[in-house]
Amino acid sequence: MTSTAQPPVGTAHPAADISSAALESETSAQRARRARILTATLALASRGGYDAVQMREVAERSEVALGTLYRYFPSKIHLLVSAMASEVEGLATRVQKRQAPGGTRAERVSFVLERSTRSLQREPLLTEAMVRAMMAADASVAAQVTGIRQGMSDLIVQAMRGGGDPVEHDVEIAAILQDVWFARQIAWLGGRIDATDVWRDIHQAIVLIVLD
Amino acid sequence: MTSTAQPPVGTAHPAADISSAALESETSAQRARRARILTATLALASRGGYDAVQMREVAERSEVALGTLYRYFPSKIHLLVSAMASEVEGLATRVQKRQAPGGTRAERVSFVLERSTRSLQREPLLTEAMVRAMMAADASVAAQVTGIRQGMSDLIVQAMRGGGDPVEHDVEIAAILQDVWFARQIAWLGGRIDATDVWRDIHQAIVLIVLD
DNA sequence: GGCAATACTAGAACACGTTCCTGTTACCGG
DNA sequence: CCGGTAACAGGAACGTGTTCTAGTATTGCC
Numbered sequence: 001m002t003s004t005a006q007p008p009v010g011t012a013h014p015a016a017d018i019s020s021a022a023l024e025s026e027t028s029a030q031r032a033r034r035a036r037i038l039t040a041t042l043a044l045a046s047r048g049g050y051d052a053v054q055m056r057e058v059a060e061r062s063e064v065a066l067g068t069l070y071r072y073f074p075s076k077i078h079l080l081v082s083a084m085a086s087e088v089e090g091l092a093t094r095v096q097k098r099q100a101p102g103g104t105r106a107e108r109v110s111f112v113l114e115r116s117t118r119s120l121q122r123e124p125l126l127t128e129a130m131v132r133a134m135m136a137a138d139a140s141v142a143a144q145v146t147g148i149r150q151g152m153s154d155l156i157v158q159a160m161r162g163g164g165d166p167v168e169h170d171v172e173i174a175a176i177l178q179d180v181w182f183a184r185q186i187a188w189l190g191g192r193i194d195a196t197d198v199w200r201d202i203h204q205a206i207v208l209i210v211l212d
Numbered sequence: 213m214t215s216t217a218q219p220p221v222g223t224a225h226p227a228a229d230i231s232s233a234a235l236e237s238e239t240s241a242q243r244a245r246r247a248r249i250l251t252a253t254l255a256l257a258s259r260g261g262y263d264a265v266q267m268r269e270v271a272e273r274s275e276v277a278l279g280t281l282y283r284y285f286p287s288k289i290h291l292l293v294s295a296m297a298s299e300v301e302g303l304a305t306r307v308q309k310r311q312a313p314g315g316t317r318a319e320r321v322s323f324v325l326e327r328s329t330r331s332l333q334r335e336p337l338l339t340e341a342m343v344r345a346m347m348a349a350d351a352s353v354a355a356q357v358t359g360i361r362q363g364m365s366d367l368i369v370q371a372m373r374g375g376g377d378p379v380e381h382d383v384e385i386a387a388i389l390q391d392v393w394f395a396r397q398i399a400w401l402g403g404r405i406d407a408t409d410v411w412r413d414i415h416q417a418i419v420l421i422v423l424d
Numbered sequence: 425g426g427c428a429a430t431a432c433t434a435g436a437a438c439a440c441g442t443t444c445c446t447g448t449t450a451c452c453g454g
Numbered sequence: 455c456c457g458g459t460a461a462c463a464g465g466a467a468c469g470t471g472t473t474c475t476a477g478t479a480t481t482g483c484c
Binding site for chain 4: 239241263266267268278279282286287288
């Protein structure tokens with residue numbers, strides 16, 4: 001229950017690692033179950049946020065036994081982090097479709113992060129559910145969370161160097177921005193700032209940190 | 213259970229707001245109970261972290277009924293956030309005893325934040341418990357969390373302007389540093405980085421952000 | 425001192441994440 | 455086709471945060 005280690009991806013669970021392999025070896029019925037589970041999760045999270053994603057309810061809506069749900073996703077956290085991974089993946093491909101506009105580095109980063117932030121805020125309850133899961137993630141989901149962070153980092157770094165010219169510390173700056181981004185989401189979830197403040201604060205950080 | 217609002221500090225709970233008043237009106241027996249509860253909480257958290265702080269166990273060790281515990285602290289989150297508030301308060305007075313040494317703004321901030329970080333890491337499990345609570349805080353503890361943030365912000369701002377000369381954006385920069393500080397703690401709790409990396413990353417952020 | 429209101433105790437009860445058990449079904453090598 | 459193994463269904467059971475109830479003690483007020 002604590003943040004203790006875990007066997008390095010035993011052959012037991014067909015899921016747990018979204019990254020790659022082992023998903024190939026699934027039968028089509030299994031792929032369908034996994035998809036139904038994620039669909040149900042997104043539906044419940046969109047409607048009622050983190051608390052509304054109840055494992056029994058997810059299982060029922062997915063037409064899957066509770067034990068099976070746990071076989072595919074060993075915890076509620078895994079389930080929601082997986083949802084976030086696929087969500088962020090979609091976001092990344094959409095945002096990266098074209099080069100971010102803007103003459104300065106700050107402008108381009110602003111463009112990308114504002115789009116991302118607004119995209120998430122369009123479904124506040126879903127975002128609440130996913131961000132809460134990211135916060136609560138322990139070592140057993142570290143790999144997935146790192147993957148999500150990596151995806152967002154790529155987005156930011158690419159925006160910073162518009163065409164070429166990589167600037168020193170780009171990666172570190174992206175990491176800081178992501179920390180701010182994340183911390184501001186938490187402040188919003190914690191009722192300390194409201195949705196509009198989230199972007200205002202992130203933008204302020206960009207202006208202060210991303211220099212040309 | 214969700215982040216919905218709540219009555220603006222009803223007369224029901226003698227605690228909930230650490231800030232001020234209402235604590236005055238406590239009898240000495242009540243002050244003693246509150247102290248016992250916080251002591252038990254710190255002991256359990258120090259020994260076993262967030263999961264070890266079990267409400268029944270806290271009640272038992274405090275020699276208080278479970279219902280009474282909930283009267284003083286309406287949730288586990290409130291309990292641990294209160295613990296963190298008093299912990300940070302102690303930290304602040306200790307650190308602010310003397311002016312931070314260092315010739316540059318960055319050096320002074322580094323000094324203060326390193327001391328704070330190391331101080332917390334001396335009790336990793338306690339820190340884990342408190343940080344987890346801060347993350348999970350919903351609107352009902354927003355005021356206390358804001359207070360904690362304010363305390364840390366003061367610490368940082370004061371370090372930045374060593375003697376006089378307040379520099380533009382000091383407060384905003386302090387906020388960013390605190391976001392980084394917090395996000396790095398979460399990364400550590402999530403098993404994505406280890407304890408030594410926490411300070412390394414924070415220091416890197418200071419170097420990049422706090423300019424002279 | 426007496427009385428009403430409030431605080432406290434002890435413990436049952438509830439909700440939801442998680443685990444476990446029992447029986448059934450689907451797949452796979454011979 | 456057959457037997458065995460892994461996956462699944464259905465559902466009971468457990469742990470812990472939280473709530474609720476009934477009875478007892480304390481406190482504040484006249």
